[in-house]
Every structure is written in structure tokens, then in C-alpha cells.
Amino acid sequence: xxxxPPWLLLSPCLGLLAVxxxxxxxWLVRVSLYQRTSGAGGFYIADSFTLDHYAAVMTDPYFRGxxxxxxxxxxxxTATTLLLAYPLAVYLWRAGPTLKRGTLLAILLPKxxxxxxxxxxxxxxxxxAGPINSLLLAGGIVREPLAMFANLFAVVVGETLILVPYPVxxxxxxxxxxxxxxxxxxxxxxxxxxxxxxxxPFKLTLPSVLLAALVxxxxxxxxxxxxxxxxxxxxYPVAVEVYTTTFEDVNWPLGATLAVLNMAVVTLxxxxxxxxxxxxxxxxxx
Amino acid sequence: MSAADMHEGALTTDxxxxxxxxxxxxxxxxxxxxxHLVAGLALACLLAPLVFCILVSVADSTSLETPFAxxxxxxxxxxxxxxxxxxxxxxxxxxxxxxxxxxxxxxxxTSAAMAFERCRFRGRAVIGAAILTPLFVPPxxxxxxxLTFHQRIGLWGTLVSIAVAHxxxxxxxxxxxxxxxxxxxDPWLEAAARGLGASPVRAFALITMPLILPGILASAFFAFxxxxxxxIMALFLATPRTQTLPTLIWPQVRxxxxxxxxxxxxxxxxxxxxxxxxxxxxxxLRKMVQS
Numbered sequence: 001x002x003x004x005p006p007w008l009l010l011s012p013c014l015g016l017l018a019v020x021x022x023x024x025x026x027w028l029v030r031v032s033l034y035q036r037t038s039g040a041g042g043f044y045i046a047d048s049f050t051l052d053h054y055a056a057v058m059t060d061p062y063f064r065g066x067x068x069x070x071x072x073x074x075x076x077x078t079a080t081t082l083l084l085a086y087p088l089a090v091y092l093w094r095a096g097p098t099l100k101r102g103t104l105l106a107i108l109l110p111k112x113x114x115x116x117x118x119x120x121x122x123x124x125x126x127x128x129a130g131p132i133n134s135l136l137l138a139g140g141i142v143r144e145p146l147a148m149f150a151n152l153f154a155v156v157v158g159e160t161l162i163l164v165p166y167p168v169x170x171x172x173x174x175x176x177x178x179x180x181x182x183x184x185x186x187x188x189x190x191x192x193x194x195x196x197x198x199x200x201p202f203k204l205t206l207p208s209v210l211l212a213a214l215v216x217x218x219x220x221x222x223x224x225x226x227x228x229x230x231x232x233x234x235x236y237p238v239a240v241e242v243y244t245t246t247f248e249d250v251n252w253p254l255g256a257t258l259a260v261l262n263m264a265v266v267t268l269x270x271x272x273x274x275x276x277x278x279x280x281x282x283x284x285x286x
Numbered sequence: 287m288s289a290a291d292m293h294e295g296a297l298t299t300d301x302x303x304x305x306x307x308x309x310x311x312x313x314x315x316x317x318x319x320x321x322h323l324v325a326g327l328a329l330a331c332l333l334a335p336l337v338f339c340i341l342v343s344v345a346d347s348t349s350l351e352t353p354f355a356x357x358x359x360x361x362x363x364x365x366x367x368x369x370x371x372x373x374x375x376x377x378x379x380x381x382x383x384x385x386x387x388x389x390x391x392x393x394x395x396t397s398a399a400m401a402f403e404r405c406r407f408r409g410r411a412v413i414g415a416a417i418l419t420p421l422f423v424p425p426x427x428x429x430x431x432x433l434t435f436h437q438r439i440g441l442w443g444t445l446v447s448i449a450v451a452h453x454x455x456x457x458x459x460x461x462x463x464x465x466x467x468x469x470x471x472d473p474w475l476e477a478a479a480r481g482l483g484a485s486p487v488r489a490f491a492l493i494t495m496p497l498i499l500p501g502i503l504a505s506a507f508f509a510f511x512x513x514x515x516x517x518i519m520a521l522f523l524a525t526p527r528t529q530t531l532p533t534l535i536w537p538q539v540r541x542x543x544x545x546x547x548x549x550x551x552x553x554x555x556x557x558x559x560x561x562x563x564x565x566x567x568x569x570x571l572r573k574m575v576q577s
Contacts, residue, residue, distance in 0.1 A: 004486070009401035013394040013417060013457060020450050021420055024435035028427075031434045043437070084328050091325035097572070104571050105562065106329045112508075113336060113558050114515040116535050117551035121335020123539075124342055124350050124548075131338065131352075161332060194317055215422070222424025224518050229539055239426040243521070246430055256434060259427045266424060 025263075032256035043252040053257035063241075063258075070221055070237035076152075077159045077220040078213055084160060085167035085212060092168065093175040093201075111165040119229040122158045123149055126230075150232045158226035163219050167212030174208035175201055207280045214273040218266050238262050336555055343548035350545065363549035373550060376534040379445060380514055383530060386449035387456050387513035388506045394453070395460025395509075396502055402461075403468040417461050420454040428454060429522030436523065443525040451519040456509035463508065467501025467569070468494075504569040507561045515554060 032053055034044035057063045092103050110118050124130055128145035136142045148154055178201045186196040224239040238258055246255035341352040346360035353359045367373050398417060402410065420428065432451045436442040441450075471494055479489035517532030524533045531554060538547045565571070 004400075004405075006401040006405035006407040009397040009405065010407075010413065013398035013461070014413070016390070016394050016450075016453065016457070017416065017420070020432070020435075021454055024431040027435045027438060028431040043434075084331075087321060087324040088328050091321055094321070100572050101566070103325075103329065105566065106333055108571075109559070109562065110332050110336060112511045112515065112562060114517060114532050114535070114551065114554050116517055116532055116539055117339055117515075117554060118335050120535075120539050120547060120551055121337075121339040124338045125334055127350060129350065129355075134355075161335065164328075164332065218422055218424070222426055224426055239424060239518075242426050242430055246433070246522070252430075252434060255430055259424075259430045262424055263427045266422070270422065 028256050029260055032253055032260050034253045036251050036253050043250065053254045054261075056254070057257055057261060066236070066238055066241050069235055070223075070239075073152075073155065073159070073223060073227070073235065073237055074217050074220040076156055077163065077223070078216045080156055080160045081163045081167055081216045081220070082209065082213055085164050085171060085216075086209070088164070088168045089171035089175060092172040107165050107168050110161055115162060115225040116229070118161055119158050119225050122154065122161060122226075123229060126154055126157070149230055152231070152235060154230035155223075155226050155235055158230045159220060159223050162223075162226060163216050166215045166219070167209075170208050170212040170215065171205060174205040178204050207277050210273060210277050210280065214270065217269060221266060221269075222262065339548050339551050340555060342545055343552040345545065347545065350548075363545045364552070366546045367549045367553065370546075372529075373531070373534060373546075376529050376531045377553070379528055380531040383445050383449045383452065383520075384510045384513040386446060387452040388509045390449060390453040391456035391460045391509045392502060392506050395457045395505065396464050398457075399461050399464035399468055402465055404473060418458045421458045423454075425516075425518035426522075429519040432519060433522045442523065443528060445528055448520050448523045448528060448530065449513065451523055452513040452516050453509075455516065456512055459508050459512065460502075460505040463505035463569075464498065464501050467498045471497045500568045504565045507565045507568075511558050511561050514557060 031044060033049055033051070034046075035048040035050050035052070037043065037045055088103075088107065092100060092107075095103055125132060126148040127133070128147075130148075132148065133142075133145040136146065182200045182204075183196050186200050187193070191199060221237070222239050223237050224243070227235050227237055228240055239262070242255050242258045242262070245251050245258060338352065341354075342350050343363055344359050344361060345351050345353045345356050346358035346362065347356045401407065402414065428451060432447070433442065436447045436450075441447045475497075476489045476493045479493045480486065484492065515532065517530070517536060520530045520533050521536060524530060531550060535547055535550050538544065538550075
């Protein structure tokens with residue numbers, strides 16, 4: 001409705017975000033500063049105030065191990081995700097109309113089905129009796145089934161599968177925005193097809209590759225399903241720790257503390273990548 | 287190049303004239319077939335888990351075997367799924383939450399999209415970024431912040447509690463998709479209807495609404511799929527009475543993996559694929575990367 005004032009149209013959306021996103025985040029910070037209860041009745045001691053949980057997380061080597069596991073998984077998964085996503089994005093960009101639609105559906109489908117279902121599927125594929133091991137055994141390539149689950153390999157496979165649609169869509173959108181005449185110009189000036197690709201679309205889409213890397217890293221740092229279904233306790237990142245602390249230890253304040261710190265790292269990352277991306281874009285003269 | 291030229295026909299002609307002519311060169315034949323190979327393998331990896339999940343669900347076996355291994359196809363695990371009230375309650379909860387999520391996110395997302403495409407106001411960039419922010423917050427953080435807050439205000443343990451959390455992800459998607467389809471509608475059409483004497487509401491209902499309806503429907507279906515399959519926030523918010531299908535699958539996947547899980551997963555895959563195909567009929571998915 002053209003005549004409606006913008007604040008009226010924006011109020012349902014912003015109202016919901018304020019009440020169910022901003023307020024809960026503030027409340028989460030408050031909960032992380034409560035003392036936990038020792039007995040029954042409530043999840044924290046009302047009106048208490050303590051920084052103990054933050055101190056514990058900062059000093060305890062147990063939590064340092066979790067932070068390292070989270071970071072390692074995040075970086076490895078970001079790398080594998082980008083390696084898989086870039087060729088897929090190029091493929092999507094070059095594909096004809098029908099192939100493009102089919103490829104998009106195939107890329108979106110795993111993202112839109114249940115995470116657990118996808119992880120369960122990975123588990124079935126990688127299992128000792130799964131198709132890969134059956135083929136390897138039948139072909140005489142290995143004598144015993146390869147241990148492909150309950151380890152870092154399986155977690156990386158699973159998490160990459162969860163994350164890959166985002167970078168593909170981001171990079172493919174950027175590729176579609178590249179002026180084809182620039183590529184022809186490069187070709188006209190004697191560049192081979194690969195050289196022309198490297199000089200024009202590849203370099204022009206670098207800022208969005210960076211954005212894709214950030215999005216992957218943000219999601220990978222929050223990894224939850226893949227490590228639990230496909231990994232082992234040594235590989236559990238902070239998200240799993242938040243869950244077990246909250247539900248198995250029923251320690252809401254500590255769970256809230258871990259979540260607040262996770263959120264803080266993600267926010268810092270997003271802000272720094274934004275700054276770097278702006279600088280790259282400016283160096284292109286845009 | 288004008289906006290109209292950017293459409294597919296022009297692009298494919300460009301491709302034929304431009305890059306594809308390089309096919310004759312041996313080096314680019316290698317590069318192209320390598321691209322096909324890598325992309326094909328990547329797509330196969332993406333789809334393999336879902337395909338095997340379906341295969342396991344229709345195998346007549348108590349372990350995780352495919353019909354190729356057992357030689358027999360059976361729907362017994364689907365029978366077991368449908369015969370267990372726990373699964374059925376979960377399915378019903380999931381569907382109710384998904385419908386609530388669709389309602390909340392379409393109301394909030396569409397109205398915000400209209401404000402962005404049809405009105406002038408200050409702070410567009412900041413408000414636009416704020417609406418998208420929840421998409422980039424780790425689901426575990428959204429889960430525990432909703433848990434502590436909903437427990438405080440007494441919403442915890444209701445289906446609405448989970449639907450509201452899911453809306454945090456659904457609203458930005460509805461907002462983005464609807465905005466894109468609104469941007470494709472000439473605002474002068476509605477102005478013309480107003481000029482011919484239609485009231486603002488009537489002009490919107492008769493002119494703009496039918497034009498953006500496919501976009502709104504597509505975004506509603508996306509919201510539905512997201513809510514149906516989301517499980518981390520649901521895991522934090524669900525109580526024994528508000529278990530969803532994914533939160534019921536969760537302990538099964540962690541401990542005793544039986545093919546009934548594959549059947550439960552098969553049900554969600556089936557619903558998701560049908561809805562996705564419906565979306566594909568409604569809107570051109572390719573616009574997602576070509577806008």
C-alpha cells in the first residue's frame with residue numbers, strides 16, 4: 001500500500017525482532033552473570049551477580065581445548081567448503097537454463113532438508129557396511145573397512161555438506177554480475193580462456209569469495225549436528241558444550257557464558273571481514 | 287548493457303559468441319571436462335546422503351542396509367513410523383509449528399518488504415541489515431537465548447515459543463524474496479489504479495497483490511521448509527509435550543540407529559522435496575543467482 005506510512009509497515013517485523021531477538025540476547029548476557037543454583041528450584045540464583053563463569057572459561061584448560069577444537073574445525077571446514085563451492089558456482093554460472101535449474105535444486109535440497117537427516121545419510125554412506133567401504137572391499141583395494149566415521153574426516157565431510165550452498169549462491173551471484181564484455185575484451189587482447197577467467201571473473205569476484213568464507217566460518221564456528229553425529233567427544237566444539245552444559249549439567253549461567261563468547265567471536269569476525277571487504281572493493285575502484 | 291539484455295537469452299548468446307568458442311582449444315576442453323567432472327562429483331556428494339537415507343528406509347532389514355544388499359524392498363519401517371503415536375505427535379507438532387512460522391514470517395516479512403520497496407524513510411541500510419542479522423547468529427546462541435527468555439516470560443513449552451524462534455530465520459528469507467518480487471512490479475501500475483479512483487487498499491489488492499503473490503507463496507513455502515527441518519533451536523526449546531519430528535530423530539541418531547529413523551527422515555525429505563518442486567513451479571529459482 002503506497003499510502004501507508006513506513007513505520008506502520010515496519011512495526012510488526014521490528015517489533016518481533018526487538019522482543020524475541022534483541023531482548024533475549026540482552027537477557028542471555030544477564031543470565032551469564034548469575035550464580036548457578038546448587039539445588040532444585042530455578043536455573044540460577046535471582047539477583048546474584050558473578051563473573052566466575054567468564055573467569056572459569058578463560059582460565060580452564062578444558063575450555064581452551066574446546067576453543068581450539070572449534071577454531072580448527074571452523075578453519076578446515078571453511079577451506080573445504082570454498083574448494084567445493086567455487087567450481088560449483090562457476091558451473092552454475094556457465095550452465096544452460098535447464099541445467100542451471102536442476103543444479104540449483106540439487107544444491108538447495110540438502111540445505112533445506114533436515115540437518116540430522118543429511119548427517120544420518122553421511123553416516124550411512126561412510127559406515128563400515130556403507131557403499132564406499134563395500135566398493136573398496138569388493139575391489140580388493142582395502143582388506144578391512146576404512147574407519148571413516150567418528151573422526152575429524154567425517155565431521156568435515158558432514159559440516160561441508162551443510163555449509164556449501166551459502167558460498168555457492170554468494171559466489172554464483174557475483175559471477176553473474178560480471179560484465180561478459182570484459183571477458184571478451186580480455187580474450188580479444190590475446191588472453192587464453194583460463195587466463196581470461198583468472199584476470200576478469202576470478203579477480204572481480206574475490207570480495208564475494210571473502211564474504212562466502214566469512215559466512216562459512218561463522219556457520220562452521222557454530223557447528224553442532226555434524227560433530228555430534230559424525231565425530232567423537234574430543235572433537236566437540238563450543239556449540240555442543242553449550243548444549244551439554246545447559247541440559248546435561250543443567251548449568252544455565254555457564255551455558256549462557258559460552259554462548260555469549262561464541263556470539264562475541266562471530267560478531268568480531270563479521271566486523272573485521274566487513275572492513276577488509278570494503279578495502280578490497282575500494283582497491284578495485286568501485 | 288541494459289537490464290533487459292541481462293536476461294538469459296542475451297547471456298547465452300554472449301556465452302556462445304564468447305567463452306564457449308574457446309572449446310576448440312585442447313587446453314580448454316580439458317578445463318571444461320574437469321569442471322563438469324568436479325561439479326558432477328560435488329553434486330553427487332551433496333545428494334548421496336539423501337538418496338541413501340531413502341534407500342535404507344525402504345530396505346527389508348533391521349540394520350542400515352540398502353535394498354541392493356538385501357534384495358528385498360519393504361515399507362515396514364514406514365508402517366512402524368505410522369504405528370507409533372510418538373512419531374505422529376511429533377509430525378503434528380512440526381506441522382503446526384511450521385504453519386505458525388509461515389503466518390508470523392509472512393506478515394512481518396511482507397510488510398517490511400513493502401516498506402522498503404514503496405516508502406522513503408531514514409536508516410534503510412541499518413534496518414535492512416538488522417532484519418538479516420539473525421541469519422548469521424549461530425543457531426545454538428539463538429536456541430539458548432530463546433530458552434532463557436521464553437522461560438522468564440512463561441512462553442517456554444508452547445508451540446508458539448518454537449515458531450517464534452523459527453521466525454527469526456524465516457522473516458529475513460520472506461523479506462528478501464518478497465522484496466525481490468516487489469522490485470519487479472512497476473509502482474506506476476498501482477498509481478494508475480489510484481488515479482482511476484480505486485482506494486489504496488483496493489488498488490493494492492487488485493494490482494500489486496496478484497503480481498507479487500507467487501513471490502509471497504514461494505517465500506511462505508521456504509519458511510515452511512525451514513521450520514519443518516530446523517532442529518537446533520527446537521532442541522533447546524522443546525519440552526516433552528512439544529517435541530518436533532527433528533527433535534525426536536535426534537536421540538535416535540545419537541544412540542540406537544534403526545531404519546525407522548530413515549523412515550522418519552524419508553517422510554521429511556518427501557515433504558520437503560514436494561514443497562520445493564512447488565516453489566520451483568511458482569518462481570524462477572534461477573533469479574536467486576541472477577538478480
